Amino acid sequence: MSAGTSTFVIRWINFLTMIMGYGVICFGIWMSTHHDQCHRTLTLPVIGLGALILLMSLVGFLGALKNIMVLLWVYLAMLFLMLVAILVFTVLAFIITNNGSGHAVSGVRFKEYHLQDYSVCFLRQLNNTKNWGRLKSCLVKTDDCNNLPIKYKNLKAYKSAELTPIEAGCCRPPSECGYPAINASYYDLSYHPTSTSKDCQLYKNARNVKCYDCDSCKAGVAQYMKTEWRVVAIFNVILFIILSAVYLVACCARRNAASSNSLKEERR
Template identity: 75%
Template sequence: MFRFIVTNNGSGHSVAGLRYKEYQLKDYSSWFLKQLNNTENWKRLKGCLVKTQDCNNLAKKYKTLKQYKSAKLTPIEAGCCGPPSECGYPPVNASYYDLSFHPISSNKDCKLYKNSRAVKCYNCDSCKAGVAQYMKTEWRIVAILNLVLFIVLSIIYFVGCCARRNAVRRRSKI
């Protein structure tokens, strides 16, 4: 299981039996963080996250707790659908955590997480880190597609220019 750990002092705690991949907001550019921390932008992004029902569908996707613990979650699932792993809340199932335990971390995200379908950890820094990682991955794919499209269009333009030049030469010989 990969989880997003956003800590105040930069050190993450792990729970026995689980593997963690740490993403922190400080790993992203200041411009990108400014966009994520903009209240209006985040409100729109959060609205989209709630509407997608990704977090609520985890219980359907992973029928048992064992399946959930061994699953490779997407950045958004790991960052937004559960509390940061350093909080130490035990999962009851894929979309519900036992919040009766006191968090073992002082991370503010531990207090922000709620089991409510509309709240989850959508206001957490871990969710913002998950969205940032997702966008970083998606933008890389878009950049590669744009590069391929540029190369294809350049080749078509080059072939068109050569064909036009040859046509002009043929007309001038006649």
């Protein structure tokens, strides 16, 4: 790749990523003003990511614009470390999300989830009292469970629905309990549970109780996390390929800048 082409490509790539970095920072600032504590907890990571993107892009842009060797070396080092971090995270994400899947339930279309099926990493986070307290408060605020009767007007529609893992695990008692469903959010708890599972004792019809303290709810969250991590991992594979191409172009720009500087010194 010629000197002009490589530096031109690097300049424009980093100019666009600088704009993206500003956008991520602005999004993080918007989240910090959000009243929902669940969104607010993500503020610092989002702003930090935006600042990192902005800093790296600025270094690469100035290095390519002025053919400054030091900045190009710093940019290459930062880009290389980011590639390594993405690769390590992606491999770990695929390993961690390898376990766990839904179990079919007779008479309904949705699946139920068992906590013990999932990765130790998920179990450690979900069984931590402080972490789960924060997650539970978020689940209660989303009001997903209380909206089920609005989505499903009768029991036939409810039982034929494909509930999300969180709806299946947090909004209802496990099927093994044997509680008859009155509607999509209310169960007849006067029946003696057919299972000794503690989830059967923990479930209540109250809006802020439901099965939020149940292992089935934690399993539903684990399945949701697994799905999200898989999406992120696939995105990271694509990002890794793109950044690898950018890295190769940056290497050409750095080499061409070095040659240009050498010619200038020889002419002097």
